[in-house]
Ligand code: FE
Ligand code: FE
């Protein structure tokens with residue numbers, strides 16, 4: 531059952547330096563977040579800290595004491611995974627096995643939602659890539675029937691040969707899936723804009739198209755990022771809230787949209803030098819009051 535609350539947070543660090551899951555929790559708490567996302571291990575490597583050392587019990591207790599529902603949290607799957615590769619079966623089988631291991635890890639942390647980049651066609655056929663993706667997801671999920679894991683496929687910007695850059699791709703994948711109930715979608719607002727969707731002026735229209743092609747019940751998470759590039763640029767460069775081409779007003783509208791209630795929304799905006807912007811960005815989105823976090827720079831949104 532979807533909650534009737536605004537769930538807002540950021541991507542936090544979950545590593546040895548930050549104190550693993552306890553550090554991740556405390557970072558989120560400091561940002562006044564009631565959801566957050568983290569990597570379960572380094573995103574570009576298969577190295578993983580022993581699951582017994584990442585402080586799961588303390589983490590579970592902190593979540594409970596502070597009314598954070600671990601089912602509202604997100605883990606971002608590692609970047610090494612490409613379940614869609616239509617030309618290299620070895621890459622696909624590696625990806626399937628690695629994702630299974632990662633899901634086991636995520637479930638041990640008491641988290642149920644994992645966000646995954648759908649993959650890329652890397653010189654092969656795009657339709658074969660979508661078919662491969664659906665088949666690979668089913669092979670992964672065959673092993674997790676009866677568990678609470680849910681995989682949210684992220685909407686991609688269209689750089690390189692990425693798939694799932696439009697809602698028709700998602701419709702195709704969902705049409706092929708056997709384990710449909712365990713797969714949903716994670717909007718990335720920067721990526722949606724970069725791939726051509728008018729999230730700035732017509733978020734309702736975007737939601738309506740998504741509902742018609744995929745179904746609003748499949749929207750399970752959102753990455754809230756502004757974009758350094760114009761709509762349709764297919765670039766994927768995140769910008770701080772209100773400093774990019776989507777702009778502050780549209781961001782506020784998205785965050786406070788009725789349809790977004792109960793859906794975890796997490797920021798993946800860039801650090802400003804060494805400054806972590808999330809606490810301020812979360813506050814300005816909640817209060818709807820813009821605060822210029824980089825006054826020395828020109829705001830892209832004001833130049834268009
Ligand atoms: Fe992502
Ligand atoms: Fe994202």
Ligand code: ZN
Nearest residue numbers: 720721766768
């Ligand atoms: Zn991105």
